[in-house]
Amino acid sequence: MKKTVYLDNAATSWPKPPGMMEAMVEYNRFIGASPGRSGHTRSVDAGRVLIDARQAVAKLFGVPDVLRVIFTKNATEALNIVISGLLGEGGHAVVTGMEHNSVMRPLNAARSRGADFSVVRCSGGGELDPGDAVPLIRRDTRLIVITHASNVTGTIMPVAEIAAIARERGIPLCVDAAQTAGAVPIDIEAMHIDLLAFTGHKSLYGPQGTGGLVIGGGLEHAIGPLMHGGTGSRSEFEVQPDFLPDKYESGTPNTIGIAGLHAGIGFVSGVGIDAVRRHEKSLTARLLERLESIDGVRVYGVKDPDRQTAVVSFAVDGMSPSDVSFALDEEYGVMSRPGLHCAPSAHKAIGTFPEGTVRFSAGFFTTREDIDYAADAVAAIAARGRKGAGK
Amino acid sequence: MKGADYCVMLFDSVSSTLLAEKILKGQEIPHKVIPVPRHISSDCGVCIRFSLDLRNRVEPALAGKVEFREICAL
Numbered sequence: 221m222k223k224t225v226y227l228d229n230a231a232t233s234w235p236k237p238p239g240m241m242e243a244m245v246e247y248n249r250f251i252g253a254s255p256g257r258s259g260h261t262r263s264v265d266a267g268r269v270l271i272d273a274r275q276a277v278a279k280l281f282g283v284p285d286v287l288r289v290i291f292t293k294n295a296t297e298a299l300n301i302v303i304s305g306l307l308g309e310g311g312h313a314v315v316t317g318m319e320h321n322s323v324m325r326p327l328n329a330a331r332s333r334g335a336d337f338s339v340v341r342c343s344g345g346g347e348l349d350p351g352d353a354v355p356l357i358r359r360d361t362r363l364i365v366i367t368h369a370s371n372v373t374g375t376i377m378p379v380a381e382i383a384a385i386a387r388e389r390g391i392p393l394c395v396d397a398a399q400t401a402g403a404v405p406i407d408i409e410a411m412h413i414d415l416l417a418f419t420g421h422k423s424l425y426g427p428q429g430t431g432g433l434v435i436g437g438g439l440e441h442a443i444g445p446l447m448h449g450g451t452g453s454r455s456e457f458e459v460q461p462d463f464l465p466d467k468y469e470s471g472t473p474n475t476i477g478i479a480g481l482h483a484g485i486g487f488v489s490g491v492g493i494d495a496v497r498r499h500e501k502s503l504t505a506r507l508l509e510r511l512e513s514i515d516g517v518r519v520y521g522v523k524d525p526d527r528q529t530a531v532v533s534f535a536v537d538g539m540s541p542s543d544v545s546f547a548l549d550e551e552y553g554v555m556s557r558p559g560l561h562c563a564p565s566a567h568k569a570i571g572t573f574p575e576g577t578v579r580f581s582a583g584f585f586t587t588r589e590d591i592d593y594a595a596d597a598v599a600a601i602a603a604r605g606r607k608g609a610g611k
Numbered sequence: 612m613k614g615a616d617y618c619v620m621l622f623d624s625v626s627s628t629l630l631a632e633k634i635l636k637g638q639e640i641p642h643k644v645i646p647v648p649r650h651i652s653s654d655c656g657v658c659i660r661f662s663l664d665l666r667n668r669v670e671p672a673l674a675g676k677v678e679f680r681e682i683c684a685l
């Protein structure tokens with residue numbers, strides 16, 4: 221029987237916990253006002269929704285000062301704030317070879333304004349040797365960006381080692397936690413992360429349109445805002461306030477989404493990130509074992525559940541990733557993502573550019589049965605591919 | 612009761628104000644979030660009102676956690 225198996229959690233998680241959606245309905249039904257823009261009860265209540273959510277984020281990532289949590293519409297906006305803020309018309313950044321276009325495109329835009337960047341090469345498994353970053357650091361290096369885990373191979377990157385290198389040289393470290401926030405424990409102090417970009421709609425189980433930036437002490441003086449506008453504070457002045465979080469939060473925020481994000485974080489904290497991680501590791505182990513045993517299937521990455529998130533990239537001999545993905549969806553109801561996953565440089569590292577791979581990404585709600593069903597579907601499609609190739 | 616029995620604490624942002632509210636609530640220090648009185652500031656936001664004699668509890672409670680802009684007697 222054709223089932224529906226959603227294996228695209230690395231793009232956005234699905235399903236979402238019911239409490240997340242209820243929180244959004246409740247917000248709109250009982251509060252719904254513009255946060256802090258007016259002094260009335262429901263405007264203040266809306267402001268409380270934001271501060272409560274900020275506290276939940278701060279607690280999750282070990283942020284000592286709640287006001288250093290900035291809400292954005294996604295991780296991309298947070299990364300843009302950091303990159304365009306620190307690299308103006310000059311300066312240099314060092315990034316890994318596994319970055320998403322949400323890092324590479326703002327960097328290239330900065331380059332066209334006169335800044336520059338260098339890329340630390342990664343291995344065919346998507347691994348980074350931290351020592352390789354050192355020779356790329358220049359006198360004018362103002363920023364190091366590292367993804368916490370690749371969205372192509374799931375490879376978990378050596379953040380602590382890179383943080384040590386950055387700290388020794390006084391260079392701010394920005395971690396792209398789009399793939400890990402909620403799925404892998406993060407403590408910004410213990411890991412010495414200066415800037416943490418996260419998204420709300422993946423492993424934090426919030427709605428799309430939510431994310432944020434945790435900004436380390438003092439860096440707000442070096443980083444200008446992307447947008448200027450109303451904040452509800454210091455309205456008598458026609459220039460952007462320089463205090464947090466208002467400096468980076470112009471315009472009416474996505475309060476309804478943030479109410480949902482808070483509930484999503486509540487769900488993840490309730491289960492416990494360690495329990496989430498354990499479940500996803502066991503799914504990854506199963507998926508790797510099943511896919512690797514199929515003739516004509518190549519699996520990429522480190523292939524070690526302890527060193528990757530629940531993301532597995534693979535290719536089927538003799539078939540394009542998009543054909544495999546389409547057949548999985550059309551015939552088996554298995555939803556995957558083919559192609560380059562917005563990360564061409566990661567595909568270059570693992571040798572799959574420009575065709576890309578098929579990506580399966582499990583989430584907390586994925587079951588072992590889902591994995592087995594999806595693997596059976598890949599096996600059937602691969603067998604057909606072998607016949608088609610005349611083997 | 613005369614007017615000067617209360618004071619208000621003003622913050623830079625709504626976020627700071629409501630963070631302060633959470634801290635005061637947590638420590639059970641009586642207070643109220645009110646719109647900033649027009650004669651104190653042209654700001655359109657909110658501030659925290661408490662009775663004057665609580666000032667010596669409010670300030671230490673917030674110290675190191677959230678900064679305020681000023682305190683005014685009402």
Ligand SMILES: Cc1ncc(COP(=O)(O)O)c(C=O)c1O
Pocket residue numbers: 230231294295296297320322367369370371396398399419420431
């Ligand atoms: C590694 C990585 N960085 C950044 C992003 C961007 O996240 P968002 O689409 O929420 O901005 C994604 C996912 O889309 C990602 O996988």
